[in-house]
Amino acid sequence: MTTSREDTKSLVICDDAGYTKIGHSKTRQHVAAILANLATLCIGMANAWTAPALPLIQRQTDVILPLYATEEQASWISSLLPIGAVVGALPAGYLADKLGRRRVLLMMALPFFLGWMLIVLAADSVTQVYVGRFTIGLACGACTVLVPLYNEEIAEDSIRGKLGVYFDFVLNIGILFMYVxxxxxxxxxFTLISGAFPVIFYASFYRMPESPTFLVSKHLFLEAEKSLLWLRNGSIVYDTDTQPEIMRLIVRMREAARTDRPSLFNMSTFKAVAIVFGLMFFQQLDGMNAVIYYSVQIFQEAGSSLEPTYCTMIIGAALVLAMFVPTFTVDKIGRRPLLLLSTIGATFSLAFLTIYFYFKQNGFDIESWRWLPLTSLVIYVTVLSMGLSPLPFFMVxxxxxxxxxxxxxxYAISFNRSNTFLLTKLFPYLVITIGPDRTFGILCxxxxxxxxxVSVCVPETKGRSREEIELMMETSLT
Structure with missing residues (x-):
């Protein structure tokens, strides 16, 4: 038998076992997650900026700018952002544990803004563009750690996956926006507009609450309760609805303190970390960032039947539209099916692209197949956006x-961004030296x-509480 009590904002249901379930609107959790992800929009715009900018500053168009970059300089302009991201990600976890997720996120608006202003004011100085890209990269790396962490900690288990995929969804919106x-x-x-968005992020996210998990870790129990009351649409007065969740957070923190922080030599922790780093490795070396950074050049090389700039907009639109799939299904069909759909679909797309470039490089008549590069890359970015691109960030x-x-x-994001640097730096070199066919073959x-x-190592976490996931990692990989 169950009993219930309803007030103006929430419904508390107590089952026979004594557990409390809370029925309420989850709107505020979505609002906080979306506003945190305005920082992610800045990351997407920074990642995609090179696609329209590099052809201009390399004199591949009729537009004449004071700034000019050689092929080597252009590759550094692309790859200095992920180098900055590696450096920015490393202290982000420590700072988040000391100062709070929200506060450090707000601090990142400054390097975003300063980096864009350095690029805007660079005139003919490529070195100043280098510094600007590196500075933006610092903020990108830190926000890539902090935004998924913040969203995971404010979310209830039932919508944790949905809030988690906002990161890549908004990232892709930023990419599409920059392409347009x-x-x-x-x-x-378009460079000045990019510099305005960190200001918009700061002003919008400023009033959002801190992570309840962080507040409990600092023994700020009243502040944690206020944060949960806002996030769970609780009443503005003392409301016992938040007490079970507060107690679970306290118990979790005390258990963590008793174990004196899990060691990597603990088998369950080692398994979790190994899976995380494996996902981060493949998430970057699937080649998605190379396509985003060098999309115009790829379509120029392929001899696409459409103008390269229009092709990039189609790619950007595919990135955004594809994200509706994990947004609405990740908490229903699970993580593993989406990851497998993603990797298998990307394999076939890259195989077709490899074959196309092989025939083109060897002098075959491909006039009737000039639609294939765009089609293959649309499918490629679509399937990756359904699984391998968004899911690893919040599965950490x-x-x-x-x-x-x-x-x-x-550490995982630093590793991830190191692979981004490796890929973006090597991709144009590989295309020139071994050809696009072999380059895409390696990615395949x-x-x-x-x-x-994914088939052998990655467990399913759909619908499981944090405690259940930790118990699962102690017993088996799957």
Whole structure:
């Protein structure tokens, strides 16, 4: 038998076992997650900026700018952002544990803004563009750690996956937005607009609450309760609805303190960290960032039947539209099916792209197949956006024990961005030296390995509480 009590904002249901279930609107959790992800929009715009900017500053168009970059300089302009992201991600977990997720996120608006202003004011100085890209990268790396961490900690278990995929969804919106701006606006205009968004993020996110998990870890129980009351649409006066959740957070923190922080030599923790780093490895080396950074050049090389700038907008639109799939299904069909759909689909897409470039490089008549590069890359970015691109970021926070979540997230994102640098720096070199056919063939092989990794190693976390996930990692990989 169950009993219930209803007030103006929430409904408390107590079952026979004594557990309390809370029925309420989850709107505020979505609002807080979306506003946190305005920082992610800044990351997406920064990632995609090179696609419209590099052809202009390399004199591949009729537009004449004071700034000019050689092929080598252009590759550094692309790859200095992920280098900055590696550096920015490393201290992010420590700072988040000391100062709070919300506060450090707000601090990142400054390097975002300063980086864009350095680029805007660079005139003919490529070195100043280098510094600007590196500075933006610092903020990108830190926000890539902090936004998924914040969203995971404010979310109830039933919507944790949905809030988690907001990161990649908004990232792709930022990419599409930059592609559109870069296609229709002058260089200085789309760069200035990019610099305005960190200010918008700061002003919008400023009033959002701190993570309840962080507040409990600092023994700020009243502030944690106020945060939960706002996030769960509780009443503005003392409301016992939040008490079971507060108690669970306290118990979790005390258990973490008793174990003196889990060691990597603990088998369950080692498994979780190994899975996280495996996902981060394949998430970057599937080649998605190379397509985003060099999309215009790829379509120019392919001889696509459409104008390259229009092709990039189609790619950006595919990125955004594809994200509706995990947004509405990740908490229903699970993580593993979406990851497998993603890696298998990417394998076939890259295989077709490899074959196309092989025939083109060897002098075959491909005039009737000029639609294939765009079609293959649309399918490729679509399937990756359904699984391998968004899911690893929030699965870090799901799989890793609470006591070391901040540090492991920082190391994992640094590893992730190191792979981004490796890929973006090597991709144009590989295309020139071994050809686009072999380059895409290598990426295809990596996607095959990613499929095997997901099949064998990655557990399903759908609908499981943090305690259940930790128990699962202690017993089995699957």
């Amino acid at each position: 701006l870069g296609s229709y606006l002058p260089y200085l205009c 926070a799901e799989l890793v024990p609470t006591a070391i979540k901040g540090k492991v997230s920082a 092989c990596l996607c095959i390995l990613a499929t095997l990794f």
